[in-house]
Amino acid sequence: MDALNRDLSGPVSDDQIVDRIVAAVMERRLKPGAKLPENTLCDAFGVSRSQIRRVFIVLAQRGIVALHPNRGAFVASPTPEEARYVFEARRTLERSIIAETARRITAEQIGEMRNYVAGSAAAAAMDNRGEAVRLSGEFHIQLARVAGNPVTARFVEELVARTSLIIAMFGSRQSFSCSEGEHNELLEALEDHDGARATALMDHHLEHIERELDIQDADAETTDLREILSL
Amino acid sequence: MDALNRDLSGPVSDDQIVDRIVAAVMERRLKPGAKLPENTLCDAFGVSRSQIRRVFIVLAQRGIVALHPNRGAFVASPTPEEARYVFEARRTLERSIIAETARRITAEQIGEMRNYVAGSAAAAAMDNRGEAVRLSGEFHIQLARVAGNPVTARFVEELVARTSLIIAMFGSRQSFSCSEGEHNELLEALEDHDGARATALMDHHLEHIERELDIQDADAETTDLREILSL
């Protein structure tokens, strides 16, 4: 938590803080249920409470942070139900988006995407699971950006971040070794501008990720009884 | 602006204020570019500045309000580019969602949907264009809710609200008389649980709405030169 980052450089914008926290969530340095005390974050980013509070509102809107009145901000703990909705939403969106990506992607962009895959694989090989998950997520976000619609891309961003939380909640140890292969398959389809195949692969890929999770009621460890018993 | 509503009833939650402002936007009582002074809204809702400021952040996240530093909050003025993205996003999302709606919708729900259509038509007949647009939007939101995924439904909510702004920006006089007929067609397909037909109709419907708009650079009336000249 303390190492979310040193600032060094003068004023920090709300967006920068949001991005840092999202990155920390995607790297699983911030786990579901973690408390985010205002003062701690004020010190970490060298900003005022009011700014942190603004950031909390943004993150709450994106489903990444849960705000409990008089108790503060916590990293969200997706429920099994919510997890299913998020995956379904991702399939709905990314299935369509990838077809447009297949039409538009350039050779250069494919090269960049391969870097993401390689980076994620390298991180996984070094047992840096957090970085692996984050880069694997960035892969999907980049694909959405290539499709050229910033509105849908922003939706995908939100869903990918929430997926990181879902994986943190329900992921078993060995999952996500699969992503590298499937991502490479996807890139091959994109290289051929084969939208239909890319769509099918994306659909299968997302289903695969979801199926590898053990989505059921969270264990006691990460569970806040308060939330279970109706707040 | 002053008639956004009287409160009467004790404390007002952030969500209530957000909903009221969104409703005003959807009814086109708040037009693109309209300034939203903090004090005016404080008086209108009987709340403090800090609460209004929270609300602004939420609305800005949803693309309904634009925040200009040191100048305040304004109802967003979608650009032609943004308009295209929003419509494309709606087609992407609602095309898929409607298929699920077709599977799930009950006779009772179809009856409720008919009320929306009738209400919108009645409002249009009384020259209450704002109410007609709002109910027409609610129709889409309700369909998304029936599909059962609150995550995608929330995305549709945001996009529908932004569409109201787009219509306010680029709509010509007689458009939107069409919606009643197309919405009824959609309901027939849903009644038959004919997902394929519903999908095609929704696609066509959204394309139709977009095509009836005159999406090009806004006229000077609603335009802020400041924004045109870089910022």
Added chain:
DNA sequence: GTTGCCGATATTGTCAACAATAATTTCATT
């Protein structure tokens, strides 16, 4: 040793005063 109560501490929520900036008005100059 578990429970319940109470005080102490810490954290969050709210408000009002102040600072910073923008918008408006006034007035002088051409």
Added chain:
DNA sequence: AATGAAATTATTGTTGACAATATCGGCAAC
């Protein structure tokens, strides 16, 4: 009149103090 500058007013942005609430620790009772 139109322009420009300065002063006034209004609005937004930020801070810090205070109130409200929750959390923690100790202590007594069972």
